[in-house]
Amino acid sequence: MVPSSLKSYKRFQVPGKLIVVEGIDGSGKSTQIRLLEKWLRYNQVEVFKTEWNSSELVKEITSKGKKKGSLTPITFSLLHATDFADRYERNILPLLRAGYFVLADRYAYTAFARDVTRGCSQKWVRKVYGFAAKPDVTFYFRVPIDVAIDRILAGRPKLKYYEAGMDLDLSKDPYESYRIFQSRIIEQYESMSSPEGFTVIDATLGIKEQQKIMREKIIKLMPQNISKQVIMEIPRNEPRNP
Amino acid sequence: MSQEIHKGITKRPIRWYGNHSNHGIPYLNDVEIKGKLIVIEGPDASGRSTQIERITAKLEADGYAVLNTGLKRSELIGSGILEAKRNVSLGKKTLALFYAADFADQLEHKIIPALQAGYIVLADRYIFTLMARNSVRGISRAWSHDLFSFCTIPDLVFYIDVDPYKLVHRVFEKRMSLDYYESGADLGLSDDMFESFMIYQRRLAREFNKMKEKYGLILVDGNKNTDEVNASLQTQIDLFLSNNP
Numbered sequence: 001m002v003p004s005s006l007k008s009y010k011r012f013q014v015p016g017k018l019i020v021v022e023g024i025d026g027s028g029k030s031t032q033i034r035l036l037e038k039w040l041r042y043n044q045v046e047v048f049k050t051e052w053n054s055s056e057l058v059k060e061i062t063s064k065g066k067k068k069g070s071l072t073p074i075t076f077s078l079l080h081a082t083d084f085a086d087r088y089e090r091n092i093l094p095l096l097r098a099g100y101f102v103l104a105d106r107y108a109y110t111a112f113a114r115d116v117t118r119g120c121s122q123k124w125v126r127k128v129y130g131f132a133a134k135p136d137v138t139f140y141f142r143v144p145i146d147v148a149i150d151r152i153l154a155g156r157p158k159l160k161y162y163e164a165g166m167d168l169d170l171s172k173d174p175y176e177s178y179r180i181f182q183s184r185i186i187e188q189y190e191s192m193s194s195p196e197g198f199t200v201i202d203a204t205l206g207i208k209e210q211q212k213i214m215r216e217k218i219i220k221l222m223p224q225n226i227s228k229q230v231i232m233e234i235p236r237n238e239p240r241n242p
Numbered sequence: 243m244s245q246e247i248h249k250g251i252t253k254r255p256i257r258w259y260g261n262h263s264n265h266g267i268p269y270l271n272d273v274e275i276k277g278k279l280i281v282i283e284g285p286d287a288s289g290r291s292t293q294i295e296r297i298t299a300k301l302e303a304d305g306y307a308v309l310n311t312g313l314k315r316s317e318l319i320g321s322g323i324l325e326a327k328r329n330v331s332l333g334k335k336t337l338a339l340f341y342a343a344d345f346a347d348q349l350e351h352k353i354i355p356a357l358q359a360g361y362i363v364l365a366d367r368y369i370f371t372l373m374a375r376n377s378v379r380g381i382s383r384a385w386s387h388d389l390f391s392f393c394t395i396p397d398l399v400f401y402i403d404v405d406p407y408k409l410v411h412r413v414f415e416k417r418m419s420l421d422y423y424e425s426g427a428d429l430g431l432s433d434d435m436f437e438s439f440m441i442y443q444r445r446l447a448r449e450f451n452k453m454k455e456k457y458g459l460i461l462v463d464g465n466k467n468t469d470e471v472n473a474s475l476q477t478q479i480d481l482f483l484s485n486n487p
Contacts, residue, residue: 075347086333124260
């Protein structure tokens with residue numbers, strides 16, 4: 001079996017917990033992490049949520065490169081790594097050390113899946129992210145490709161160039177390209193699932209059911225004095241996308 | 243790059259620091275190149291740019307097509323790095339990756355195409371400066387080495403070594419102040435900018451000396467005058483080119 005790529009951060013004094021959601025677009029992971037965040041806050045846990053590719057520093061450059069179409073698999077990968085490192089050095093690690101529950105909507109595993117699909121070396125991408133701590137829990141939202149694609153296309157009918165993986169020359173049709181690209185990403189996730197110790201969530205289950213499974217897992221990580229009075233109730237009619 | 247190239251017609255496979263399975267660019271594995279990659283490393287004010295100008299002129303006079311390239315000049319990120327530098331709160335790994343991305347952009351869009359077309363690429367610094375800066379800032383050498391395993395191995399790498407005292411005087415000849423980053427001021431080595439510069443440059447030199455064996459850097463005594471340094475560089479380049487047409 002392939003060993004996990006990320007090392008445990010327990011060599012530091014880290015009282016916080018790192019909780020990650022992974023899965024392809026349309027797997028429903030962002031909805032779930034938002035519900036988890038609300039629940040943790042309601043139970044007075046200090047929470048910080050961080051999203052993939054959200055650092056101000058890199059955003060402008062990435063979008064410029066996308067417009068020009070000059071991004072290569074390597075520059076694409078390194079720019080995402082820069083974005084990740086910025087959030088990691090500035091927020092994730094210091095907050096973990098201060099005792100926060102850090103919720104990450106996508107983590108290094110997204111790079112492992114996407115960058116390798118784009119043509120970067122598997123070993124290289126893992127080494128680049130070698131500084132990232134292994135999460136306490138990684139929820140992987142397993143979803144059939146058709147379900148995910150239906151969810152995505154219902155929300156936004158037009159696929160963007162890089163989003164559809166058009167840079168890979170998989171197909172001239174953006175929708176077909178997107179399907180092939182996402183299927184390959186699923187293959188990468190599936191091959192990581194066991195060695196990286198993912199907690200697999202069946203993303204075809206109802207929103208509440210999925211959330212319940214997550215909360216039951218996370219409740220074990222919560223401080224004793226809180227867990228006695230934790231409320232498991234899940235709000236009704238939670239919208240799927242903000 | 244439509245210019246007719248007369249020299250450097252022997253095709254050979256490109257060489258990478260990483261091996262086939264773990265260097266970053268498997269999709270370029272089969273690339274063949276005709277040109278040569280020659281790198282000049284050395285601290286700020288070591289005379290790199292003057293040397294590169296002279297070598298370029300000489301090689302062009304000899305009939306070679308030459309492309310000059312340097313760090314932080316990529317079209318993609320170039321200006322972004324200058325902005326990021328002003329933002330002192332940037333983490334060390336963040337900056338290291340930022341520079342690596344910038345470098346990768348140049349490598350794929352400029353250096354490799356030029357080598358394929360048969361140019362002599364004269365690089366004003368390469369990954370060694372980036373790796374030395376990383377190490378001095380506490381980033382592991384192994385991580386930097388792995389990070390840059392996507393890079394092409396140059397044919398020749400010169401390191402112009404200058405004594406820090408000599409260097410500081412040359413900096414003052416150019417402009418009467420010390421540059422914030424070239425003095426390692428972000429490291430908080432000393433409140434005294436002069437002392438900070440000396441410590442920082444010594445540490446960088448130590449890193450270059452450590453890399454000498456592993457990456458085959460050729461040491462050039464930069465304490466000598468411009469003509470002497472130039473003669474030394476040009477002789478070695480000419481010899482290499484005549485042995486490796």
